[in-house]
Every structure is written in C-alpha cells, then in structure tokens.
Amino acid sequence: MKRQPWWRLTPTAIALIATTGGARAQSPEEAATTAFRDDVHAAAGVTCASCHTGREGRYDPLPRTAIAPLCARCHSDAAYMRQFDPQVRVDQFLQYQTSAHGRRMAEGEPRVATCSDCHRAHGVRRVRDARSPVAPINVATTCARCHGDPARMTPFGRDAAPPADWSAGVHAAALVERGDTSAPTCSSCHGSHGATPPGVTSAANVCAQCHLREAELFRASPKKEIFDAIGEAECLVCHGNHRIEAPVDSGVGVQDGAVCAPCHDDAGDSGATIRSVREGLDRLSGAVATADAILTRAERAGMLVDAGRIALREAREHQVQSRVLVHAFAGTPFTEAATQGVAAARRAQDTGEAAMRDLQVRRRGLAVATLLVLAFLITLGFKIRRLPDFH
Amino acid sequence: MNGAVREWLDERVPLADLVGALRHKTVPHHRYSVWYYFGGVTLFLFGIQVGTGALLLLYYRPSAAEAYESVQFVVTRVPFGWLVRSIHAWSANLMVAGAFAHLFSVLFLHAYRRPRELTWVSGMLLLLLTLAFGFTGYLLPWNEVSFFATRVGTDIVATAPLVGDFLVRFMRGGADVTGATLTRLFGFHVAILPAIATALVAFHLLLVQRHGMSVPPSVEQRANGDPSAVRQMPFLPHFLLRDLFAWTAVLVVLAGLSTFYPWELGTKADPFAPAPAGIRPEWYFLWAFQTLKYVPPSVVGLNGEFVAAAAMGAGALGAVLLPFLLRGTPRARRAVVWVGLGVLGFMAVMTSLALTEGAP
Numbered sequence: 001m002k003r004q005p006w007w008r009l010t011p012t013a014i015a016l017i018a019t020t021g022g023a024r025a026q027s028p029e030e031a032a033t034t035a036f037r038d039d040v041h042a043a044a045g046v047t048c049a050s051c052h053t054g055r056e057g058r059y060d061p062l063p064r065t066a067i068a069p070l071c072a073r074c075h076s077d078a079a080y081m082r083q084f085d086p087q088v089r090v091d092q093f094l095q096y097q098t099s100a101h102g103r104r105m106a107e108g109e110p111r112v113a114t115c116s117d118c119h120r121a122h123g124v125r126r127v128r129d130a131r132s133p134v135a136p137i138n139v140a141t142t143c144a145r146c147h148g149d150p151a152r153m154t155p156f157g158r159d160a161a162p163p164a165d166w167s168a169g170v171h172a173a174a175l176v177e178r179g180d181t182s183a184p185t186c187s188s189c190h191g192s193h194g195a196t197p198p199g200v201t202s203a204a205n206v207c208a209q210c211h212l213r214e215a216e217l218f219r220a221s222p223k224k225e226i227f228d229a230i231g232e233a234e235c236l237v238c239h240g241n242h243r244i245e246a247p248v249d250s251g252v253g254v255q256d257g258a259v260c261a262p263c264h265d266d267a268g269d270s271g272a273t274i275r276s277v278r279e280g281l282d283r284l285s286g287a288v289a290t291a292d293a294i295l296t297r298a299e300r301a302g303m304l305v306d307a308g309r310i311a312l313r314e315a316r317e318h319q320v321q322s323r324v325l326v327h328a329f330a331g332t333p334f335t336e337a338a339t340q341g342v343a344a345a346r347r348a349q350d351t352g353e354a355a356m357r358d359l360q361v362r363r364r365g366l367a368v369a370t371l372l373v374l375a376f377l378i379t380l381g382f383k384i385r386r387l388p389d390f391h
Numbered sequence: 392m393n394g395a396v397r398e399w400l401d402e403r404v405p406l407a408d409l410v411g412a413l414r415h416k417t418v419p420h421h422r423y424s425v426w427y428y429f430g431g432v433t434l435f436l437f438g439i440q441v442g443t444g445a446l447l448l449l450y451y452r453p454s455a456a457e458a459y460e461s462v463q464f465v466v467t468r469v470p471f472g473w474l475v476r477s478i479h480a481w482s483a484n485l486m487v488a489g490a491f492a493h494l495f496s497v498l499f500l501h502a503y504r505r506p507r508e509l510t511w512v513s514g515m516l517l518l519l520l521t522l523a524f525g526f527t528g529y530l531l532p533w534n535e536v537s538f539f540a541t542r543v544g545t546d547i548v549a550t551a552p553l554v555g556d557f558l559v560r561f562m563r564g565g566a567d568v569t570g571a572t573l574t575r576l577f578g579f580h581v582a583i584l585p586a587i588a589t590a591l592v593a594f595h596l597l598l599v600q601r602h603g604m605s606v607p608p609s610v611e612q613r614a615n616g617d618p619s620a621v622r623q624m625p626f627l628p629h630f631l632l633r634d635l636f637a638w639t640a641v642l643v644v645l646a647g648l649s650t651f652y653p654w655e656l657g658t659k660a661d662p663f664a665p666a667p668a669g670i671r672p673e674w675y676f677l678w679a680f681q682t683l684k685y686v687p688p689s690v691v692g693l694n695g696e697f698v699a700a701a702a703m704g705a706g707a708l709g710a711v712l713l714p715f716l717l718r719g720t721p722r723a724r725r726a727v728v729w730v731g732l733g734v735l736g737f738m739a740v741m742t743s744l745a746l747t748e749g750a751p
Contacts, residue, residue, distance in 0.1 A: 302653035304463065363651075366650040373643050373646075377639050380635060380639065381636065383632060384629070390420070390624050390625050
C-alpha cells in the first residue's frame with residue numbers, strides 16, 4: 001500500500017501527473033492507505049499486515065464473510081481490548097451473530113452488512129467522533145445506504161421505505177434539526193450489532209425506554225389486556241413505527257382521521273370517554289392560547305407580565321401531563337390534570353387582563369396630565385405674549 | 392402675613408439682593424436666541440435625573456444576584472415605579488441629546504471665545520460626565536444586552552499599551568464583567584460622578600452668570616462691533632418664563648415617551664451564556680462603535696482599536712482645549728464651523744450605518 005517514489009514512476013505516469021497537476025485518481029490501495037492514516041487502529045499501532053495477508057504494496061482483500069470474525073479476534077478479547085480502554089465492550093461479535101445480518105452472513109450470504117459496511121474498512125473512527133458513520137447523527141444515513149435502496153432490499157423481500165419514513169418523523173426532527181443526540185435513531189430501537197426488527201410484543205418495550213410514563217399508564221389500563229389478546233403491537237397501533245408524527249389533540253376522537261376511529265364509534269362508555277378527553281384537551285388548548293395572546297399583547301405594549309408567564313408555563317406543563325395521561329384511557333386522572341391546566345391558564349389570562357387594564361389607566365392618567373400641562377403651557381404662552389415689550 | 396415672612400427672610404437671607412440682581416440681568420435677543428434654551432433644558436433634565444435616581448435608589452440593590460430582580464420589582468410592584476424608571480431612562484437619553492445640541496450650538500455660535508474659555512471647558516467636561524453617567528448606568532439593570540455591551544466597551548480600554556490591563560481591571564473590579572463591576576459602576580453612577588457633576592454645574596452656572604450670554608460674532612458685526620448695542624431681553628420674567636415653557640414642553644414629551652414606549656428591562660444577564668446577536672451600546676456611543684468596526688486589526692504595528700480609541704481621545708482633548716488652540720480670526724472661526732459640521736456629519740453617518748446594520 002506504499003506510494004511509489006517518483007523515480008520509479010513510468011513515463012506514462014509522469015506525463016499523467018504533469019498534465020493533471022498531480023491530481024490523478026487514487027488507486028484503491030492508495031485510498032485505503034490515506035484513509036488508514038486517520039484510523040483509530042493506526043493510532044493504536046495496528047498495521048496493514050495485522051488484518052491482511054500478502055506483502056507490502058500488494059495486500060490481499062478480505063472475503064466479506066471473514067471480516068466480522070477477523071474484527072472479533074481483537075474486539076472480543078477482553079484482555080487485549082482492556083489495554084486501550086478498560087470500559088470497552090467486547091460482546092459486539094456475539095451480538096452480531098444473533099442479528100439478522102450476522103445470521104444471514106453465517107449462512108454464506110455476503111450481501112448483508114458486516115463491520116466494515118457501517119464502521120468503514122479504513123479510516124475507522126470512534127463512535128463519539130461526529131465524523132464517524134455510526135455517530136448518532138449519522139446512523140440513519142449509514143443504514144439508509146442499504147435499507148433505503150430498493151435494489152438492495154427487494155431481493156430480501158424488504159421494504160426500502162423505513163429510512164425515508166423515519167426522516168419525516170418527530171425523532172429525525174429532534175436528532176437532525178435540533179441536534180438532540182438523545183433522540184432515537186435506527187440503532188436505538190433495532191440495536192446496532194444485534195440489529196433485528198423488534199417483534200409485536202417487544203415494540204412497546206422499545207418505546208418504553210424513553211416514553212416510560214406513557215408505557216406505565218398503558219400497561220395499567222384495560223387496553224393492555226385487549227391488545228395482548230388480539231396480538232396488536234401497543235404503541236404502534238396509534239402512532240405507527242418509523243414515521244412517528246407529532247401527536248395532535250385532534251387525533252383523539254371518533255371522527256374520520258382520528259386515531260381512535262378505526263376501533264371506536266360515538267356509542268357507549270368508550271365513546272363518552274373519548275369525547276370527554278377530547279373536550280378537556282380542546283378546553284385546555286383554548287385557555288392556553290387565549291392567555292398567551294393577551295400576555296403577548298401586554299408585553300408588546302411594554303407591560304411586565306412575568307407572573308402571568310410563570311402561570312402559563314405551569315398551564316403548559318399540565319397540558320403536557322394531560323396529553324400523557326390520555327394513555328390511561330380513562331377520564332379521572334386526565335380530567336384532574338386538564339382542570340389544573342385550565343386554572344393555571346386562567347390565572348395567566350387574569351394577569352394579562354390586569355396588565356391591559358393597568359395600561360389603560362396609565363394612558364388615561366397621562367392624557368389628563370398632558371391636558372393639564374398643555375393648559376399650563378398655553379397660559380404660559382399667553383403670559384409671555386402679554387409681558388411688557390422689552391424693546 | 393406674606394410681608395412678615397418676606398421681612399423675616401430678608402433679615403436672614405439676602406433674597407432681595409438676589410432678586411434685584413436677577414431683575415437687572417438681561418439676555419441678548421437676536422435671531423439665534425433660541426439656542427440659548429438648550430443649556431437650560433439639559434440642566435432641567437439633570438434635575439429630573441437626580442430626582443428619579445433618588446427614588447430608584449430606595450429599591451435598587453447593586454449586586455449581580457439582586458439588581459435585575461430589584462428593577463423588576465420597581466417596575467411591576469412599586470406604585471408608579473414603572474413611570475419613575477422609564478422617566479429616568481428616557482430622560483438620560485434626552486439629556487445626552489440636549490447636551491450635544493448645547494455643545495454644537497455653542498460651537499457654531501462661537502460662544503467659547505474670550506473670556507468664556509473656562510465656561511466651554513467646564514461644559515465639555517460636563518458632556519463627558521454625562522456620557523460617563525450613561526455608560527455606568529447602562530449596566531445597572533444587569534440585563535443581557537447591557538452586560539455584553541459593557542464587556543465589549545471595557546474590552547476597548549484593554550487595548551491600551553502598558554496601562555490597558557490595569558485600566559480594564561480598575562473598571563471591572565476584576566478580569567471580567569462580574570457583580571464586582573456592577574457594584575463599582577453603581578458607586579461611580581450614584582456617588583462619584585454626581586459629586587463631580589454638581590460641582591462642575593455650579594462652576595459652569597457661576598461663569599454663565601459672571602460673563603452673561605455670548606453674542607455671536609455675526610450679530611456683533613451687525614451692531615457695529617458693540618455687543619451692548621444688541622437688543623437685550625430682561626431675564627426676569629421674560630427669559631425665565633420662556634425657559635419654563637421649554638422645560639414644560641420637554642416634560643410633556645418625556646411623559647409621553649415613558650407611557651407609550653416604556654423602557655424595556657430585557658432578560659437577566661447570564662455571564663455563562665454566549666453573547667446574543669445584535670449587541671450594541673446606547674445610541675450616543677454607536678458612532679464610535681461603528682468606527683471601530685472599520686479599523687484594521689493593526690495600524691503601524693499597534694492595535695487598531697487602540698489607535699482609533701486614542702484618536703477619539705485626542706479629538707475629545709482637542710475639543711476641550713479648543714478655545715486655547717484657536718486664534719480669534721474670522722478664518723479660524725470659519726474653520727471651526729466646517730470641522731464641527733464634518734464631525735457632526737461623521738457621527739450621523741456612522742450612527743445611521745450602525746442602526747441600518749443592526750436592523751432585522
């Protein structure tokens with residue numbers, strides 16, 4: 001992989017360098033050498049010969065089925081890895097063997113992913129390095145190279161839509177647009193080295209890693225038993241899987257397009273509960289919007305309404321809480337939170353209205369004072385005109 | 392009763408002498424007389440600053456932990472606190488504008504000539520003190536904009552060779568803008584600067600009384616070079632009532648601004664937060680702030696900001712010593728007018744550029 005010294009170049013190569021200013025395309029070996037210079041392995045003293053057979057300048061490429069076992073020689077050896085990082089994990093190959101990728105690779109299918117497809121073969125960087133293809137912000141792009149390509153997925157009977165669906169959801173918005181690295185990407189739900197699609201029964205456990213309160217409420221609700229009996233995947237029924245959009249209050253209801261509508265109608269206790277929850281959500285949203293509008297008007301008029309803003313923040317916290325409590329699928333805890341939210345929003349509104357009244361008092365007071373001062377000015381003007389002529 | 396009180400007072404205080412002197416005092420009356428009122432207006436606004444500042448002191452707490460909250464308390468909870476704080480802030484700005492108007496009117500009417508050199512020097516020092524009042528008062532609410540603007544403003548001092556580090560530490564009370572800076576600037580704002588300003592105002596007024604109002608050379612020429620031939624207006628009551636008229640009009644403007652455009656408090660300063668976009672000083676420092684943007688980082692081997700700041704300092708020193716640097720020839724006076732117009736135009740252009748750049 002060593003670059004040829006200039007005196008060994010052929011006349012054709014010298015002519016090519018002369019005409020292109022030396023910017024010729026790199027050979028695969030040269031590209032690998034260049035990439036390896038900035039590789040964590042190179043920094044740790046690993047050389048080309050550590051992985052490849054052959055001689056310097058002409059190393060043999062590795063068969064794809066041999067890559068993961070080769071990496072595992074070091075990465076599964078706790079005693080060896082400990083010298084670089086005492087905390088480092090060494091179970092990646094074990095997990096890989098349980099994954100859909102690893103199982104197919106073991107069956108001799110070379111088109112599925114192996115270590116170098118995600119981490120790169122040369123130029124491997126630590127996961128916490130933002131330039132790594134497996135850094136949280138880059139994981140979806142890396143997975144999408146195969147899982148978003150219909151040509152690669154069709155032979156395996158897989159849909160190539162999930163990466164695009166995920167990109168349109170709230171999780172991608174949080175991770176990619178807001179840079180929130182705690183937001184889930186492909187590996188957060190599917191695993192990384194042990195990547196496999198979660199089954200119907202385990203999907204809720206995956207969501208519950210972050211949405212703990214919603215999961216607790218759901219599991220304590222009568223819905224849990226029903227969903228288990230009919231084999232439905234809990235969260236996914238209402239929220240979907242990859243394309244998870246921001247939940248909206250209008251999703252609660254039995255009208256067309258609402259998430260409850262496929263299973264419920266307006267009749268019976270369930271219909272009444274759905275109606276009452278929706279009314280509570282709408283009432284709270286309306287109260288928050290009204291309070292926000294009047295506080296904004298007061299602020300624009302130069303009034304300080306910090307107490308109102310604090311009350312409005314409290315109302316919004318109750319709003320978040322009541323939206324979570326929808327997952328109890330019952331009236332009581334939800335109604336309590338929504339009522340507290342409406343009360344806080346009313347307090348905020350009262351503060352805004354008081355500020356607007358105060359503003360009116362100020363302006364009326366100023367108008368009266370200005371009239372008095374103007375009257376004084378006019379009198380003064382007359383007095384000045386009536387002064388004896390000093391000429 | 393009235394007569395008895397007057398008699399009692401006359402016996403103890405020489406009021407009759409004072410009123411008598413004022414009755415005999417006159418003010419030149421000509422086409423430029425209107426410019427005489429700007430000095431009085433500035434003095435009136437200074438009085439308002441002293442009054443409203445004293446009221447704010449009843450509640451203000453000069454520490455990083457409490458300053459913002461105490462101003463917030465004043466404007467939200469204290470009866471008419473919003474009005475007092477807003478008047479204090481607006482009046483400060485009008486006072487700076489009034490002082491500049493007074494300066495340029497005195498300059499263009501050549502009122503700095505003999506024997507009024509010291510009146511001019513004390514007036515110039517009062518203008519610089521007014522700017523110092525503005526700079527020290529700007530940080531006191533401890534809000535985000537004022538915090539970062541003070542950091543930028545004091546950074547400029549740090550560019551001075553040899554003494555820069557000492558000066559900036561003296562102004563900040565440490566290496567960075569902290570609660571110590573706030574306490575220090577508060578001390579300057581409410582004790583040291585007012586003491587100096589009061590003494591200088593008294594001296595300035597004494598000189599104005601001693602020498603009377605200056606008559607512009609062009610008016611003097613029309614009166615065949617005899618200032619006493621210029622028409623005179625009695626100070627009492629003619630000039631005083633006109634002064635009162637101007638003060639009352641300013642009061643109306645001030646009340647309107649304070650009610651319809653209350654001075655914003657902004658968000659509390661967070662020293663650990665990154666500086667927000669659009670940080671800039673008060674409008675009267677904008678021209679200098681904008682000028683510094685155009686100065687290259689290094690000028691003849693020296694820090695560019697320092698060179699610019701030193702040039703402005705030299706300009707200010709030249710302005711203070713103007714009467715001693717000029718010959719009393721018509722040519723020199725014409726040069727003063729052109730230079731003054733140039734400075735005024737430069738300040739106006741730089742300020743408008745800064746405002747345009749900062750506009751969303």
